[in-house]
Amino acid sequence: MSLRKNEGPNVVVIGGGTGLSILLRGLKEFTTNITAIVTVADDGGGSGILREDLGMLPPGDIRACILALANTEPTMEKLLNFRFENGMLKGQSFGNLFIAAMNEIYGSFEMAVKETSNVLSITGKVLPMTIDNINLYAELENGMIIKGESNIPEEVKRTGSRIKKVFIDSKGSYPLEDAINAIDIADLIVLGPGSLYTSVMPNFLVNNMIDKIYNAKAPKVYICNVMTQPGETDGYGLIDHVQAILDHSREDLLDYVIVNTEEIPEETLNKYTTDGSAPVIAKEGDEEILNSKNIELISDNLIDIKKDYIRHDNIELSKLLINIVRSKATAM
Structure with missing residues:
Protein backbone atom coordinates (compact mmCIF):
# COMPACT_ATOMS: atom_id res chain seq x y z
CA MET A 1 0.00 0.00 0.00
CA SER A 2 1.46 3.35 -1.03
CA LEU A 3 1.74 6.18 1.45
CA ARG A 4 -0.36 9.31 1.12
CA LYS A 5 1.37 12.67 0.98
CA ASN A 6 2.49 13.98 4.39
CA GLU A 7 2.23 10.58 6.03
CA GLY A 8 4.75 9.21 8.51
CA PRO A 9 7.32 10.79 10.86
CA ASN A 10 9.60 13.68 9.89
CA VAL A 11 13.02 12.15 9.24
CA VAL A 12 16.11 14.19 8.40
CA VAL A 13 18.97 12.21 6.86
CA ILE A 14 22.41 13.83 6.62
CA GLY A 15 25.29 12.56 4.51
CA GLY A 16 26.11 11.73 0.92
CA GLY A 17 27.38 9.08 -1.43
CA THR A 18 25.92 5.70 -2.29
CA GLY A 19 25.01 4.82 1.29
CA LEU A 20 22.63 7.75 1.69
CA SER A 21 20.77 7.17 -1.58
CA ILE A 22 20.33 3.46 -0.78
CA LEU A 23 18.83 4.30 2.62
CA LEU A 24 16.44 6.83 1.05
CA ARG A 25 15.02 4.20 -1.31
CA GLY A 26 13.98 2.15 1.69
CA LEU A 27 12.91 5.01 3.92
CA LYS A 28 10.37 6.38 1.43
CA GLU A 29 8.40 3.14 1.87
CA PHE A 30 7.71 4.14 5.50
CA THR A 31 7.31 7.93 5.43
CA THR A 32 6.81 10.72 2.91
CA ASN A 33 8.27 13.31 5.29
CA ILE A 34 11.94 12.97 4.40
CA THR A 35 14.56 15.68 4.14
CA ALA A 36 17.96 14.63 2.81
CA ILE A 37 20.75 17.13 3.54
CA VAL A 38 23.54 16.24 1.15
CA THR A 39 27.23 17.11 1.02
CA VAL A 40 28.49 19.32 -1.81
CA ALA A 41 32.17 18.93 -0.94
CA ASP A 42 33.01 16.38 -3.65
CA LYS A 125 13.07 17.07 -0.10
CA VAL A 126 16.70 16.95 -1.15
CA LEU A 127 18.81 19.91 -0.05
CA PRO A 128 22.48 20.77 -0.53
CA MET A 129 24.24 21.25 2.81
CA THR A 130 25.13 24.79 1.69
CA ILE A 131 25.02 26.80 -1.51
CA ASP A 132 28.49 28.21 -0.84
CA ASN A 133 31.46 26.93 -2.82
CA ILE A 134 33.59 24.99 -0.35
CA ASN A 135 36.70 22.84 -0.44
CA LEU A 136 37.26 19.97 1.96
CA TYR A 137 40.64 19.62 3.67
CA ALA A 138 42.09 16.85 5.82
CA GLU A 139 44.83 17.11 8.40
CA LEU A 140 46.64 13.80 8.80
CA GLU A 141 48.21 12.55 12.02
CA ASN A 142 51.63 13.22 10.47
CA GLY A 143 50.72 16.92 10.16
CA MET A 144 50.19 16.89 6.40
CA ILE A 145 47.30 19.00 5.03
CA ILE A 146 45.43 17.67 1.99
CA LYS A 147 43.11 19.80 -0.14
CA GLY A 148 40.21 18.24 -2.03
CA GLU A 149 37.76 15.47 -1.19
CA SER A 150 38.99 13.24 -4.02
CA ASN A 151 42.65 13.61 -2.99
CA ILE A 152 42.20 12.64 0.65
CA PRO A 153 41.91 8.82 0.31
CA GLU A 154 44.79 8.70 -2.16
CA GLU A 155 47.15 10.64 0.09
CA VAL A 156 46.14 8.60 3.15
CA LYS A 157 46.96 5.40 1.26
CA ARG A 158 50.24 6.86 -0.03
CA THR A 159 51.48 8.12 3.34
CA GLY A 160 49.93 5.48 5.58
CA SER A 161 48.94 8.24 8.03
CA ARG A 162 45.41 8.35 9.46
CA ILE A 163 43.08 11.33 9.19
CA LYS A 164 43.20 13.51 12.30
CA LYS A 165 40.43 15.90 11.30
CA VAL A 166 38.67 17.42 8.31
CA PHE A 167 37.73 21.07 7.78
CA ILE A 168 36.52 23.45 5.06
CA ASP A 169 38.03 26.66 3.73
CA SER A 170 34.92 28.84 3.78
CA LYS A 171 34.27 30.38 7.19
CA GLY A 172 31.18 32.13 5.83
CA SER A 173 29.27 29.05 4.70
CA TYR A 174 25.85 28.43 6.22
CA PRO A 175 23.19 25.72 5.88
CA LEU A 176 20.01 26.44 3.95
CA GLU A 177 17.05 27.81 5.88
CA ASP A 178 14.96 24.84 4.69
CA ALA A 179 17.53 22.49 6.22
CA ILE A 180 17.44 24.29 9.56
CA ASN A 181 13.62 24.24 9.57
CA ALA A 182 13.58 20.51 8.81
CA ILE A 183 16.00 19.81 11.66
CA ASP A 184 13.90 21.90 14.07
CA ILE A 185 10.71 19.88 13.42
CA ALA A 186 12.35 16.48 12.90
CA ASP A 187 11.16 13.36 14.72
CA LEU A 188 14.49 11.69 13.94
CA ILE A 189 17.89 12.89 12.72
CA VAL A 190 20.03 10.29 10.95
CA LEU A 191 23.75 10.61 10.19
CA GLY A 192 25.00 8.30 7.44
CA PRO A 193 25.56 5.76 6.20
CA GLY A 194 28.34 6.90 3.90
CA SER A 195 32.03 7.73 3.74
CA LEU A 196 32.87 8.90 7.25
CA TYR A 197 35.17 11.84 6.50
CA THR A 198 34.11 12.78 2.97
CA SER A 199 30.32 12.25 2.95
CA VAL A 200 29.02 12.48 6.52
CA MET A 201 31.49 14.81 8.21
CA PRO A 202 31.47 17.71 5.70
CA ASN A 203 27.86 18.45 6.66
CA PHE A 204 29.02 19.26 10.20
CA LEU A 205 31.47 21.89 9.03
CA VAL A 206 29.12 24.64 7.87
CA ASN A 207 28.35 27.29 10.48
CA ASN A 208 25.68 26.53 13.10
CA MET A 209 24.96 23.01 11.83
CA ILE A 210 26.25 21.15 14.89
CA ASP A 211 24.41 23.44 17.30
CA LYS A 212 21.18 23.08 15.31
CA ILE A 213 21.44 19.29 15.30
CA TYR A 214 22.35 19.14 18.98
CA ASN A 215 19.55 21.48 20.10
CA ALA A 216 16.87 19.68 18.06
CA LYS A 217 14.48 17.63 20.19
CA ALA A 218 14.67 14.63 17.86
CA PRO A 219 16.88 11.64 18.74
CA LYS A 220 20.15 11.50 16.79
CA VAL A 221 21.23 8.25 15.17
CA TYR A 222 24.51 7.35 13.51
CA ILE A 223 24.45 4.44 11.04
CA CYS A 224 27.90 2.91 10.90
CA ASN A 225 29.22 1.62 7.59
CA VAL A 226 29.20 -2.14 7.02
CA MET A 227 32.81 -2.09 5.79
CA THR A 228 35.87 0.09 6.35
CA GLN A 229 36.90 2.32 3.46
CA PRO A 230 40.46 2.11 2.11
CA GLY A 231 42.26 5.43 2.42
CA GLU A 232 39.71 6.77 4.87
CA THR A 233 38.91 4.40 7.73
CA ASP A 234 41.58 1.70 7.45
CA GLY A 235 41.70 -0.36 10.64
CA TYR A 236 38.71 1.44 12.16
CA GLY A 237 36.35 -0.40 14.47
CA LEU A 238 32.91 0.71 15.55
CA ILE A 239 34.20 2.92 18.37
CA ASP A 240 36.69 4.62 16.02
CA HIS A 241 33.84 5.59 13.70
CA VAL A 242 31.70 6.89 16.54
CA GLN A 243 34.54 8.80 18.19
CA ALA A 244 35.40 10.51 14.90
CA ILE A 245 31.81 11.74 14.68
CA LEU A 246 31.93 13.02 18.27
CA ASP A 247 35.35 14.65 17.80
CA HIS A 248 33.96 16.66 14.88
CA SER A 249 30.76 17.63 16.69
CA ARG A 250 30.07 17.21 20.42
CA GLU A 251 30.82 14.41 22.84
CA ASP A 252 27.12 14.14 23.72
CA LEU A 253 25.63 14.51 20.22
CA LEU A 254 24.41 10.95 19.59
CA ASP A 255 21.58 8.97 21.17
CA TYR A 256 21.84 5.78 19.08
CA VAL A 257 24.36 3.93 16.95
CA ILE A 258 23.31 1.23 14.48
CA VAL A 259 25.75 -1.49 13.42
CA ASN A 260 25.46 -4.64 11.32
CA THR A 261 25.95 -8.07 12.90
CA GLU A 262 25.18 -10.24 9.87
CA GLU A 263 28.04 -12.41 8.67
CA ILE A 264 29.18 -11.68 5.13
CA PRO A 265 29.60 -14.66 2.77
CA GLU A 266 33.29 -15.53 2.41
CA GLU A 267 33.34 -15.29 -1.39
CA THR A 268 31.97 -11.75 -1.33
CA LEU A 269 34.09 -10.73 1.65
CA ASN A 270 37.29 -11.87 -0.05
CA LYS A 271 36.74 -9.41 -2.89
CA TYR A 272 36.59 -6.57 -0.37
CA THR A 273 39.48 -7.68 1.82
CA THR A 274 41.68 -7.87 -1.29
CA ASP A 275 41.08 -4.12 -1.69
CA GLY A 276 41.85 -3.49 1.99
CA SER A 277 38.30 -3.33 3.40
CA ALA A 278 37.18 -5.16 6.54
CA PRO A 279 33.81 -5.58 8.27
CA VAL A 280 32.92 -3.04 10.97
CA ILE A 281 31.49 -4.98 13.90
CA ALA A 282 30.73 -4.34 17.55
CA LYS A 283 33.54 -5.89 19.59
CA GLU A 284 33.32 -7.06 23.16
CA GLY A 285 33.18 -4.01 25.41
CA ASP A 286 32.00 -1.62 22.69
CA GLU A 287 28.45 -1.50 24.01
CA GLU A 288 29.72 -0.59 27.50
CA ILE A 289 31.86 2.20 26.03
CA LEU A 290 28.85 3.59 24.14
CA ASN A 291 26.60 3.28 27.19
CA SER A 292 29.14 5.33 29.17
CA LYS A 293 28.53 8.08 26.62
CA ASN A 294 24.74 7.66 26.96
CA ILE A 295 24.56 6.12 23.49
CA GLU A 296 22.37 3.08 22.89
CA LEU A 297 23.76 0.43 20.54
CA ILE A 298 21.34 -1.19 18.08
CA SER A 299 22.74 -4.19 16.24
CA ASP A 300 20.98 -6.39 13.70
CA ASN A 301 21.35 -8.31 10.44
CA LEU A 302 21.47 -5.43 8.00
CA ILE A 303 23.27 -6.37 4.81
CA ASP A 304 22.00 -6.83 1.28
CA ILE A 305 24.37 -8.32 -1.29
CA LYS A 306 23.67 -7.75 -4.98
CA LYS A 307 26.16 -8.65 -7.71
CA ASP A 308 28.81 -9.11 -4.98
CA TYR A 309 28.35 -5.53 -3.72
CA ILE A 310 27.78 -5.22 0.02
CA ARG A 311 25.13 -2.66 0.91
CA HIS A 312 22.78 -2.00 3.81
CA ASP A 313 19.40 -3.70 3.64
CA ASN A 314 17.48 -0.45 3.35
CA ILE A 315 14.11 -1.92 4.33
CA GLU A 316 15.37 -3.52 7.55
CA LEU A 317 17.40 -0.41 8.33
CA SER A 318 14.38 1.82 7.78
CA LYS A 319 12.29 -0.37 10.08
CA LEU A 320 14.84 0.15 12.86
CA LEU A 321 14.75 3.92 12.34
CA ILE A 322 10.96 4.09 12.37
CA ASN A 323 10.91 1.94 15.51
CA ILE A 324 13.16 4.45 17.27
CA VAL A 325 10.62 7.19 16.51
CA ARG A 326 7.74 5.02 17.73
CA SER A 327 9.50 4.00 20.94
CA LYS A 328 10.36 7.62 21.65
CA ALA A 329 6.74 8.65 21.10
CA THR A 330 5.49 5.84 23.37
CA ALA A 331 7.87 6.89 26.14
CA MET A 332 6.63 10.50 26.12
Whole structure:
Protein backbone atom coordinates (compact mmCIF):
# COMPACT_ATOMS: atom_id res chain seq x y z
CA MET A 1 0.00 0.00 0.00
CA SER A 2 1.46 3.35 -1.03
CA LEU A 3 1.74 6.18 1.45
CA ARG A 4 -0.36 9.31 1.12
CA LYS A 5 1.37 12.67 0.98
CA ASN A 6 2.49 13.98 4.39
CA GLU A 7 2.23 10.58 6.03
CA GLY A 8 4.75 9.21 8.51
CA PRO A 9 7.32 10.79 10.86
CA ASN A 10 9.60 13.68 9.89
CA VAL A 11 13.02 12.15 9.24
CA VAL A 12 16.11 14.19 8.40
CA VAL A 13 18.97 12.21 6.86
CA ILE A 14 22.41 13.83 6.62
CA GLY A 15 25.29 12.56 4.51
CA GLY A 16 26.11 11.73 0.92
CA GLY A 17 27.38 9.08 -1.43
CA THR A 18 25.92 5.70 -2.29
CA GLY A 19 25.01 4.82 1.29
CA LEU A 20 22.63 7.75 1.69
CA SER A 21 20.77 7.17 -1.58
CA ILE A 22 20.33 3.46 -0.78
CA LEU A 23 18.83 4.30 2.62
CA LEU A 24 16.44 6.83 1.05
CA ARG A 25 15.02 4.20 -1.31
CA GLY A 26 13.98 2.15 1.69
CA LEU A 27 12.91 5.01 3.92
CA LYS A 28 10.37 6.38 1.43
CA GLU A 29 8.40 3.14 1.87
CA PHE A 30 7.71 4.14 5.50
CA THR A 31 7.31 7.93 5.43
CA THR A 32 6.81 10.72 2.91
CA ASN A 33 8.27 13.31 5.29
CA ILE A 34 11.94 12.97 4.40
CA THR A 35 14.56 15.68 4.14
CA ALA A 36 17.96 14.63 2.81
CA ILE A 37 20.75 17.13 3.54
CA VAL A 38 23.54 16.24 1.15
CA THR A 39 27.23 17.11 1.02
CA VAL A 40 28.49 19.32 -1.81
CA ALA A 41 32.17 18.93 -0.94
CA ASP A 42 33.01 16.38 -3.65
CA ASP A 43 35.40 17.47 -6.38
CA GLY A 44 36.13 14.29 -8.35
CA GLY A 45 34.59 12.46 -11.29
CA GLY A 46 31.89 14.01 -13.44
CA SER A 47 30.76 16.30 -10.63
CA GLY A 48 34.26 17.68 -10.28
CA ILE A 49 34.46 18.42 -14.00
CA LEU A 50 31.18 20.37 -13.94
CA ARG A 51 32.27 22.17 -10.79
CA GLU A 52 35.49 23.29 -12.48
CA ASP A 53 34.08 24.05 -15.93
CA LEU A 54 30.81 25.75 -14.95
CA GLY A 55 31.65 27.08 -11.48
CA MET A 56 28.61 25.26 -10.06
CA LEU A 57 28.29 23.08 -6.98
CA PRO A 58 28.89 19.35 -7.57
CA PRO A 59 25.59 17.62 -8.47
CA GLY A 60 26.54 13.91 -8.19
CA ASP A 61 25.39 13.05 -4.66
CA ILE A 62 22.37 15.35 -5.04
CA ARG A 63 21.39 13.54 -8.26
CA ALA A 64 21.64 10.12 -6.61
CA CYS A 65 19.42 11.19 -3.71
CA ILE A 66 16.82 12.83 -5.97
CA LEU A 67 16.60 9.64 -8.02
CA ALA A 68 16.31 7.55 -4.86
CA LEU A 69 13.24 9.56 -3.83
CA ALA A 70 11.81 9.99 -7.34
CA ASN A 71 8.41 8.75 -8.37
CA THR A 72 8.94 8.47 -12.09
CA GLU A 73 9.00 6.01 -14.97
CA PRO A 74 11.88 3.48 -15.07
CA THR A 75 12.93 4.85 -18.45
CA MET A 76 13.42 8.32 -16.97
CA GLU A 77 15.54 6.88 -14.15
CA LYS A 78 17.67 4.99 -16.66
CA LEU A 79 18.07 8.20 -18.67
CA LEU A 80 19.21 10.25 -15.67
CA ASN A 81 21.62 7.51 -14.58
CA PHE A 82 23.03 7.09 -18.08
CA ARG A 83 26.76 7.75 -18.42
CA PHE A 84 28.33 8.66 -21.75
CA GLU A 85 31.03 6.23 -22.83
CA ASN A 86 32.69 8.19 -25.62
CA GLY A 87 33.66 11.67 -26.72
CA MET A 88 34.04 14.82 -24.64
CA LEU A 89 31.20 13.71 -22.34
CA LYS A 90 32.81 10.36 -21.51
CA GLY A 91 32.15 9.41 -17.88
CA GLN A 92 29.58 12.18 -17.39
CA SER A 93 26.03 11.28 -16.33
CA PHE A 94 23.00 12.72 -18.07
CA GLY A 95 21.49 13.47 -14.64
CA ASN A 96 24.44 15.69 -13.75
CA LEU A 97 24.02 17.56 -17.03
CA PHE A 98 20.29 17.92 -16.38
CA ILE A 99 20.97 19.61 -13.02
CA ALA A 100 23.70 21.73 -14.65
CA ALA A 101 21.16 22.92 -17.24
CA MET A 102 18.66 23.72 -14.47
CA ASN A 103 21.42 25.68 -12.71
CA GLU A 104 21.95 27.76 -15.85
CA ILE A 105 18.21 28.30 -16.39
CA TYR A 106 17.44 29.41 -12.83
CA GLY A 107 20.81 30.94 -11.97
CA SER A 108 20.81 29.19 -8.60
CA PHE A 109 21.91 25.72 -7.51
CA GLU A 110 19.26 25.71 -4.80
CA MET A 111 16.52 26.39 -7.36
CA ALA A 112 18.05 23.86 -9.76
CA VAL A 113 17.73 21.15 -7.11
CA LYS A 114 14.17 22.20 -6.25
CA GLU A 115 13.01 22.25 -9.86
CA THR A 116 14.69 18.93 -10.66
CA SER A 117 12.94 17.47 -7.62
CA ASN A 118 9.61 18.84 -8.87
CA VAL A 119 10.11 17.41 -12.37
CA LEU A 120 10.76 13.96 -10.88
CA SER A 121 7.95 14.27 -8.32
CA ILE A 122 10.13 13.15 -5.42
CA THR A 123 8.99 12.01 -2.00
CA GLY A 124 10.26 14.57 0.51
CA LYS A 125 13.07 17.07 -0.10
CA VAL A 126 16.70 16.95 -1.15
CA LEU A 127 18.81 19.91 -0.05
CA PRO A 128 22.48 20.77 -0.53
CA MET A 129 24.24 21.25 2.81
CA THR A 130 25.13 24.79 1.69
CA ILE A 131 25.02 26.80 -1.51
CA ASP A 132 28.49 28.21 -0.84
CA ASN A 133 31.46 26.93 -2.82
CA ILE A 134 33.59 24.99 -0.35
CA ASN A 135 36.70 22.84 -0.44
CA LEU A 136 37.26 19.97 1.96
CA TYR A 137 40.64 19.62 3.67
CA ALA A 138 42.09 16.85 5.82
CA GLU A 139 44.83 17.11 8.40
CA LEU A 140 46.64 13.80 8.80
CA GLU A 141 48.21 12.55 12.02
CA ASN A 142 51.63 13.22 10.47
CA GLY A 143 50.72 16.92 10.16
CA MET A 144 50.19 16.89 6.40
CA ILE A 145 47.30 19.00 5.03
CA ILE A 146 45.43 17.67 1.99
CA LYS A 147 43.11 19.80 -0.14
CA GLY A 148 40.21 18.24 -2.03
CA GLU A 149 37.76 15.47 -1.19
CA SER A 150 38.99 13.24 -4.02
CA ASN A 151 42.65 13.61 -2.99
CA ILE A 152 42.20 12.64 0.65
CA PRO A 153 41.91 8.82 0.31
CA GLU A 154 44.79 8.70 -2.16
CA GLU A 155 47.15 10.64 0.09
CA VAL A 156 46.14 8.60 3.15
CA LYS A 157 46.96 5.40 1.26
CA ARG A 158 50.24 6.86 -0.03
CA THR A 159 51.48 8.12 3.34
CA GLY A 160 49.93 5.48 5.58
CA SER A 161 48.94 8.24 8.03
CA ARG A 162 45.41 8.35 9.46
CA ILE A 163 43.08 11.33 9.19
CA LYS A 164 43.20 13.51 12.30
CA LYS A 165 40.43 15.90 11.30
CA VAL A 166 38.67 17.42 8.31
CA PHE A 167 37.73 21.07 7.78
CA ILE A 168 36.52 23.45 5.06
CA ASP A 169 38.03 26.66 3.73
CA SER A 170 34.92 28.84 3.78
CA LYS A 171 34.27 30.38 7.19
CA GLY A 172 31.18 32.13 5.83
CA SER A 173 29.27 29.05 4.70
CA TYR A 174 25.85 28.43 6.22
CA PRO A 175 23.19 25.72 5.88
CA LEU A 176 20.01 26.44 3.95
CA GLU A 177 17.05 27.81 5.88
CA ASP A 178 14.96 24.84 4.69
CA ALA A 179 17.53 22.49 6.22
CA ILE A 180 17.44 24.29 9.56
CA ASN A 181 13.62 24.24 9.57
CA ALA A 182 13.58 20.51 8.81
CA ILE A 183 16.00 19.81 11.66
CA ASP A 184 13.90 21.90 14.07
CA ILE A 185 10.71 19.88 13.42
CA ALA A 186 12.35 16.48 12.90
CA ASP A 187 11.16 13.36 14.72
CA LEU A 188 14.49 11.69 13.94
CA ILE A 189 17.89 12.89 12.72
CA VAL A 190 20.03 10.29 10.95
CA LEU A 191 23.75 10.61 10.19
CA GLY A 192 25.00 8.30 7.44
CA PRO A 193 25.56 5.76 6.20
CA GLY A 194 28.34 6.90 3.90
CA SER A 195 32.03 7.73 3.74
CA LEU A 196 32.87 8.90 7.25
CA TYR A 197 35.17 11.84 6.50
CA THR A 198 34.11 12.78 2.97
CA SER A 199 30.32 12.25 2.95
CA VAL A 200 29.02 12.48 6.52
CA MET A 201 31.49 14.81 8.21
CA PRO A 202 31.47 17.71 5.70
CA ASN A 203 27.86 18.45 6.66
CA PHE A 204 29.02 19.26 10.20
CA LEU A 205 31.47 21.89 9.03
CA VAL A 206 29.12 24.64 7.87
CA ASN A 207 28.35 27.29 10.48
CA ASN A 208 25.68 26.53 13.10
CA MET A 209 24.96 23.01 11.83
CA ILE A 210 26.25 21.15 14.89
CA ASP A 211 24.41 23.44 17.30
CA LYS A 212 21.18 23.08 15.31
CA ILE A 213 21.44 19.29 15.30
CA TYR A 214 22.35 19.14 18.98
CA ASN A 215 19.55 21.48 20.10
CA ALA A 216 16.87 19.68 18.06
CA LYS A 217 14.48 17.63 20.19
CA ALA A 218 14.67 14.63 17.86
CA PRO A 219 16.88 11.64 18.74
CA LYS A 220 20.15 11.50 16.79
CA VAL A 221 21.23 8.25 15.17
CA TYR A 222 24.51 7.35 13.51
CA ILE A 223 24.45 4.44 11.04
CA CYS A 224 27.90 2.91 10.90
CA ASN A 225 29.22 1.62 7.59
CA VAL A 226 29.20 -2.14 7.02
CA MET A 227 32.81 -2.09 5.79
CA THR A 228 35.87 0.09 6.35
CA GLN A 229 36.90 2.32 3.46
CA PRO A 230 40.46 2.11 2.11
CA GLY A 231 42.26 5.43 2.42
CA GLU A 232 39.71 6.77 4.87
CA THR A 233 38.91 4.40 7.73
CA ASP A 234 41.58 1.70 7.45
CA GLY A 235 41.70 -0.36 10.64
CA TYR A 236 38.71 1.44 12.16
CA GLY A 237 36.35 -0.40 14.47
CA LEU A 238 32.91 0.71 15.55
CA ILE A 239 34.20 2.92 18.37
CA ASP A 240 36.69 4.62 16.02
CA HIS A 241 33.84 5.59 13.70
CA VAL A 242 31.70 6.89 16.54
CA GLN A 243 34.54 8.80 18.19
CA ALA A 244 35.40 10.51 14.90
CA ILE A 245 31.81 11.74 14.68
CA LEU A 246 31.93 13.02 18.27
CA ASP A 247 35.35 14.65 17.80
CA HIS A 248 33.96 16.66 14.88
CA SER A 249 30.76 17.63 16.69
CA ARG A 250 30.07 17.21 20.42
CA GLU A 251 30.82 14.41 22.84
CA ASP A 252 27.12 14.14 23.72
CA LEU A 253 25.63 14.51 20.22
CA LEU A 254 24.41 10.95 19.59
CA ASP A 255 21.58 8.97 21.17
CA TYR A 256 21.84 5.78 19.08
CA VAL A 257 24.36 3.93 16.95
CA ILE A 258 23.31 1.23 14.48
CA VAL A 259 25.75 -1.49 13.42
CA ASN A 260 25.46 -4.64 11.32
CA THR A 261 25.95 -8.07 12.90
CA GLU A 262 25.18 -10.24 9.87
CA GLU A 263 28.04 -12.41 8.67
CA ILE A 264 29.18 -11.68 5.13
CA PRO A 265 29.60 -14.66 2.77
CA GLU A 266 33.29 -15.53 2.41
CA GLU A 267 33.34 -15.29 -1.39
CA THR A 268 31.97 -11.75 -1.33
CA LEU A 269 34.09 -10.73 1.65
CA ASN A 270 37.29 -11.87 -0.05
CA LYS A 271 36.74 -9.41 -2.89
CA TYR A 272 36.59 -6.57 -0.37
CA THR A 273 39.48 -7.68 1.82
CA THR A 274 41.68 -7.87 -1.29
CA ASP A 275 41.08 -4.12 -1.69
CA GLY A 276 41.85 -3.49 1.99
CA SER A 277 38.30 -3.33 3.40
CA ALA A 278 37.18 -5.16 6.54
CA PRO A 279 33.81 -5.58 8.27
CA VAL A 280 32.92 -3.04 10.97
CA ILE A 281 31.49 -4.98 13.90
CA ALA A 282 30.73 -4.34 17.55
CA LYS A 283 33.54 -5.89 19.59
CA GLU A 284 33.32 -7.06 23.16
CA GLY A 285 33.18 -4.01 25.41
CA ASP A 286 32.00 -1.62 22.69
CA GLU A 287 28.45 -1.50 24.01
CA GLU A 288 29.72 -0.59 27.50
CA ILE A 289 31.86 2.20 26.03
CA LEU A 290 28.85 3.59 24.14
CA ASN A 291 26.60 3.28 27.19
CA SER A 292 29.14 5.33 29.17
CA LYS A 293 28.53 8.08 26.62
CA ASN A 294 24.74 7.66 26.96
CA ILE A 295 24.56 6.12 23.49
CA GLU A 296 22.37 3.08 22.89
CA LEU A 297 23.76 0.43 20.54
CA ILE A 298 21.34 -1.19 18.08
CA SER A 299 22.74 -4.19 16.24
CA ASP A 300 20.98 -6.39 13.70
CA ASN A 301 21.35 -8.31 10.44
CA LEU A 302 21.47 -5.43 8.00
CA ILE A 303 23.27 -6.37 4.81
CA ASP A 304 22.00 -6.83 1.28
CA ILE A 305 24.37 -8.32 -1.29
CA LYS A 306 23.67 -7.75 -4.98
CA LYS A 307 26.16 -8.65 -7.71
CA ASP A 308 28.81 -9.11 -4.98
CA TYR A 309 28.35 -5.53 -3.72
CA ILE A 310 27.78 -5.22 0.02
CA ARG A 311 25.13 -2.66 0.91
CA HIS A 312 22.78 -2.00 3.81
CA ASP A 313 19.40 -3.70 3.64
CA ASN A 314 17.48 -0.45 3.35
CA ILE A 315 14.11 -1.92 4.33
CA GLU A 316 15.37 -3.52 7.55
CA LEU A 317 17.40 -0.41 8.33
CA SER A 318 14.38 1.82 7.78
CA LYS A 319 12.29 -0.37 10.08
CA LEU A 320 14.84 0.15 12.86
CA LEU A 321 14.75 3.92 12.34
CA ILE A 322 10.96 4.09 12.37
CA ASN A 323 10.91 1.94 15.51
CA ILE A 324 13.16 4.45 17.27
CA VAL A 325 10.62 7.19 16.51
CA ARG A 326 7.74 5.02 17.73
CA SER A 327 9.50 4.00 20.94
CA LYS A 328 10.36 7.62 21.65
CA ALA A 329 6.74 8.65 21.10
CA THR A 330 5.49 5.84 23.37
CA ALA A 331 7.87 6.89 26.14
CA MET A 332 6.63 10.50 26.12
